[in-house]
Amino acid sequence: MALAVFNTLSRQLENFVPLDPHGKKVGLYCCGPTIHDFAHIGNFRTFVFADLMRRYLAYSGYEVKHVMNITDVEDKIIRRVREAGTSLKDYTAKYEAAFLEDLKTLACLPATDMPRATEHIPEIIELVEKLIERGIAYKAVDGSVYFSIEKYRGCGCTYGQLVKLNFEEMRQGERVSSDEYEKESIADFALWKARVPEDGQVFWDSPWGQGRPGWHIECSAMSMKSLGNSFDLHLGGEDLMFPHHEDEIAQSEGAGVQEAGKRFVKYWMHGAHLLVEGKKMAKSLGNFFTLRDLLAKGYAGREIRYLFISAHYREQFNFTLEGLESARAAIRRLDECLGKLREIAGSTPVQPADPALLEKIRAELDHDLNVSGAWGEVFIFVSQTNKSLAAGEINEVRASALLSFWAEADKVFGLGTGALPSEVPAEFQDLLDQRQAARKAKDFKRSDQIRDELKAKGWVIEDTPKGPKLKKV
Ligand SMILES: [Zn+2]
Numbered sequence: 001m002a003l004a005v006f007n008t009l010s011r012q013l014e015n016f017v018p019l020d021p022h023g024k025k026v027g028l029y030c031c032g033p034t035i036h037d038f039a040h041i042g043n044f045r046t047f048v049f050a051d052l053m054r055r056y057l058a059y060s061g062y063e064v065k066h067v068m069n070i071t072d073v074e075d076k077i078i079r080r081v082r083e084a085g086t087s088l089k090d091y092t093a094k095y096e097a098a099f100l101e102d103l104k105t106l107a108c109l110p111a112t113d114m115p116r117a118t119e120h121i122p123e124i125i126e127l128v129e130k131l132i133e134r135g136i137a138y139k140a141v142d143g144s145v146y147f148s149i150e151k152y153r154g155c156g157c158t159y160g161q162l163v164k165l166n167f168e169e170m171r172q173g174e175r176v177s178s179d180e181y182e183k184e185s186i187a188d189f190a191l192w193k194a195r196v197p198e199d200g201q202v203f204w205d206s207p208w209g210q211g212r213p214g215w216h217i218e219c220s221a222m223s224m225k226s227l228g229n230s231f232d233l234h235l236g237g238e239d240l241m242f243p244h245h246e247d248e249i250a251q252s253e254g255a256g257v258q259e260a261g262k263r264f265v266k267y268w269m270h271g272a273h274l275l276v277e278g279k280k281m282a283k284s285l286g287n288f289f290t291l292r293d294l295l296a297k298g299y300a301g302r303e304i305r306y307l308f309i310s311a312h313y314r315e316q317f318n319f320t321l322e323g324l325e326s327a328r329a330a331i332r333r334l335d336e337c338l339g340k341l342r343e344i345a346g347s348t349p350v351q352p353a354d355p356a357l358l359e360k361i362r363a364e365l366d367h368d369l370n371v372s373g374a375w376g377e378v379f380i381f382v383s384q385t386n387k388s389l390a391a392g393e394i395n396e397v398r399a400s401a402l403l404s405f406w407a408e409a410d411k412v413f414g415l416g417t418g419a420l421p422s423e424v425p426a427e428f429q430d431l432l433d434q435r436q437a438a439r440k441a442k443d444f445k446r447s448d449q450i451r452d453e454l455k456a457k458g459w460v461i462e463d464t465p466k467g468p469k470l471k472k473v
Pocket residue numbers: 031032219244248
C-alpha cells in the first residue's frame with residue numbers, strides 16, 4: 001500500500017504521487033503564524049499536524065523540503081504595533097522567538113525554510129506586477145492594487161477551487177481591503193495596500209507608491225520562491241481555506257507561471273477546527289489557551305503533542321483538560337512499558353525491529369495519516385508486551401528488538417522519552433552516592449543512617465553486579 005491523502009481540491013482520497021519525476025523530492029508548505037501574539041492551541045494543532053505529515057513523508061523515504069512562512073506584517077500586527085507604540089521589528093521579534101520556542105516544546109522539527117514576509121517585498125511586488133501585466137490586477141484610486149475576480153474568471157480560471165462560492169451574490173466592482181473576510185463578502189481583494197496614516201512607519205516603496213502587501217499575496221510569493229511555481233503539498237487549518245488559500249491559488253495561478261497542465265499546488269490538506277470544552281475557543285468565553293497556559297498548569301510538551309496527534313487531523317477536535325489528563329496516563333503506560341524493556345535490554349546490542357509490527361503502523365498512516373489507528377496499534381503492542389513481561393517471556397534480545405520498534409515508530413510520532421517513572425530522582429541518587437562514600441570511609445553509622453532515610457522515602461538499596469542500585473519499594 002502507498003500513501004493516500006484527502007485532497008481538498010477533489011474532496012477525495014488520492015494516491016500521493018510527488019511532482020518530482022524521480023519520485024523522491026517533496027515540497028510541503030504550511031502557512032506559518034501571524035506573529036501578533038502568543039500562538040494558541042488551535043494554531044499548534046495545525047503545526048503539529050504538519051510536523052506529523054512531514055515526519056511521515058521523511059520516514060517513507062521522501063526528501064522533504066518543508067517551508068513555513070512567518071507572517072510578520074498584516075492587519076492585526078499593524079494594529080498591535082500602533083497600540084504598543086513600538087516598531088514592527090521590535091514588536092514581532094518577541095513573538096517570533098516565543099513561537100519557535102513553543103514549536104520546540106512540542107517537538108516539531110524546524111522547517112527547512114522559514115521565510116519572513118518583510119524580507120520578501122521585492123518578490124511580492126514582482127508577483128503583483130505580473131498580475132497587473134496580465135490584466136488580472138488593477139490599481140484603484142486610493143493607490144492600492146486589487147485582484148479582479150471577474151478578470152481572473154474571464155481567463156478561464158476557477159475562483160472557488162477549495163470552497164463552493166455563490167457568484168450571484170457577488171457585486172461587480174466591490175472591493176475588500178481587509179485581510180480577513182467571510183465567504184458572503186467575496187469581492188476583489190487587496191494585493192497591495194496604499195499607505196494610510198494608521199500604518200505609521202510600516203510601509204515600503206513600490207511602483208504604485210508607498211504601502212504594504214496584503215496577507216494572501218505574501219504566501220503566494222514566498223511559497224513559489226522556496227518550492228517553485230508548482231509544488232506538492234499545501235497544508236493548513238480549515239479556517240484558512242477561505243479566503244486565504246483560495247486567494248493564494250488565484251494569485252499564483254493567475255500569474256500564469258505554472259507549466260501547462262500543472263497547478264499551483266497538487267494536494268491541499270486541511271486540519272479540522274479545534275474546540276475547547278465543545279465551544280469555539282474565544283477569549284470572551286474564558287476557554288482560550290496558549291501553549292504557555294498549559295505548560296503553566298504543569299503539562300509537558302510531549303503530553304500536549306500526544307493529545308493533538310491522538311485524533312485524525314480531519315476530525316474536529318474537542319480539547320478538554322480531562323483529555324490532557326488521559327493523554328498523560330496513556331504516555332505513562334507507554335513509558336513504563338518501555339522502561340521495563342530498557343531494564344531487561346541493558347547494554348544488549350541494538351536488535352532490528354520486527355518489520356510486521358512496523359508494517360501495521362505504516363498501513364494506518366498510509367491511509368490519510370490515520371494516526372488514531374496507528375496509536376491503536378501502539379497500545380496493542382504495549383498490552384501484549386506487558387503480558388509477556390509479566391510471564392517472564394522477554395529476554396534481553398527480544399527486549400532490545402521491541403525497543404527498536406518503538407524507536408522507529410517514534411521517528412513519526414516524535415514523542416521522545418520523558419523522565420521514566422522507573423528512573424531514580426536525582427536527590428535519591430545523591431543519597432546513594434553519599435552512602436557509598438560513607439561505606440568507603442568505613443563510616444558505617446552514617447551509611448546505615450542514609451539507608452534508613454532512603455527506606456523511609458520508599459527506596460531500597462539492591463546490590464547488583466554493576467554496583468548498588470535503588471529500587472522503589
Ligand atoms: Zn498562507
